[in-house]
Amino acid sequence: MNEYHREQATEEDIEKSIDWLRDEFHRRIREKGPGIFKSRHEILGVVTEEYQELMEAVHSEDIHKVRNELLDIAVAALFGVTSIYKGVDW
Numbered sequence: 468m469n470e471y472h473r474e475q476a477t478e479e480d481i482e483k484s485i486d487w488l489r490d491e492f493h494r495r496i497r498e499k500g501p502g503i504f505k506s507r508h509e510i511l512g513v514v515t516e517e518y519q520e521l522m523e524a525v526h527s528e529d530i531h532k533v534r535n536e537l538l539d540i541a542v543a544a545l546f547g548v549t550s551i552y553k554g555v556d557w
Contacts, residue, residue: 491538492545503550507557510547517543
């Protein structure tokens with residue numbers, strides 16, 4: 468087997484991940500409200516904080532914490548994109 472071979476994600480795998488992201492996105496809105504980020508610096512700050520939490524989760528060797536932090540990063544990034552779409556103060 469080629470050492471660079473990677474197992475392939477199925478469409479079902481990808482859809483499940485998108486479902487998790489959608490659920491987390493809506494949970495975040497219920498928790499914190501739909502207010503957009505105010506600036507690019509706020510977007511960066513939130514994504515950076517989530518990234519630092521991901522590093523801690525990786526070191527904890529808890530796969531569920533890693534998955535949750537990856538979802539938090541994805542939610543922060545998606546909300547950043549939404550904020551840009553809505554006209555965040557650049």
